[in-house]
Amino acid sequence: MFSLQTIFGQGKQFYSLLNDAAVAAHDSTVALHEMLKSPTRTPALEAFKLARQRERVASDKISQALVDSFITPIEREDIESLGSALYKIPKQVERFADRFALARHRLEGIDFAPRAAMLEQAAQVVVQMVAELQHLRLEPMKQLNDRLRVIEAEADRLILELHRDIYSGRLDAAEMFLLKEFFEILEKAIDRCREAGVVAYSIALKNS
Template sequence: MLFTKKNDVDFLELLIKAAENTLEAANVFRQAMNDTKPPSETFQAVKDLETKGDELTRTIFNGLNKVFITPLEREDILELASSLDDVLDGIEASLARFDYLSVTITDTYMKGFAEVIVDSCQLILDAFKVLSKKKYLQLTQFTEQISNLENEGDRLMREGIREIFTHRKDPYEDFKLKEIYERLEQTTDSCKDVANILHGVVLRYS
């Protein structure tokens, strides 16, 4: 657990560590989408990072129950940690689908989603570093970029599902692809949720 000189939990540093862990998972996912081996072979690596993320989130939650003075409103810290955890859960859940749906290949849409998620996670990490310096107005540039990336995620899902229904193949295989696209889009939504909370911080503290 991280502490300040006053023996308080360093929530902002914990959020940065959680964002770094989530970005690492996103990079592993992107590698899986671009590798020649089945994506499911990297599932355990992401699962381990997801477990580490849960531990960081739990440390933040426990700290909020013990510390009286926090650098932000308790609800802001709680929501940031929870929403970031949703991003990591989404990455893990997306990769899990390759495993239990027995999907062994990737496509252009999956690779596009991977780029969107990595870029979004990088922006979240950069935003948390700015947040730790209390440069609230600078957060806006990150929240806007994450929102734009979420729009790209929406486009990828629409185009992917359109491709399924315009070039129908085996219905079971089509279902698998649709399931993966939709879960990946939900993960980009979770990234935007983090951005929305950061936007609220801007309005509250700037």
């Protein structure tokens, strides 16, 4: 006969897999920040592809574990939602990096690094929130969620400042379109971090 400890101890691999996914997402934001701090260097895209690959592996393992496991530590729908939210972060980051590598000669004088730093900070908080899930302590999770909201608000302010370049009158139509596309990609990447944080916080609320 299985003990209750044995039964409820099953399914803990999900926390490890979600942690792997969160760390891969964060690593992609670190690579982006490093690239944008040195925009004159030829961008190396291997780090982004590696992060995406690690994210895919973690996502595939989560999906398979949901099929194979009878018991999960939190609801299956929550695991799926958080895994999906984490998957979207490096996908968006790689999208920015790929386009930046092609168009950086058209982006001279535009400093994306401070915004990328905010994205990196947001992704780091997401890593902490995912790691905290296995403890399901509401107060630490609330503090992290509040911190993520502050970072998101500051990032929105910085991105709004970037829009001033669009409407400065010194850009032609093609340049305005290009900058707008980059702003939207970067903003969406930060939104993806926020979405992952919301899912993690809702899981803590539900299970604490």
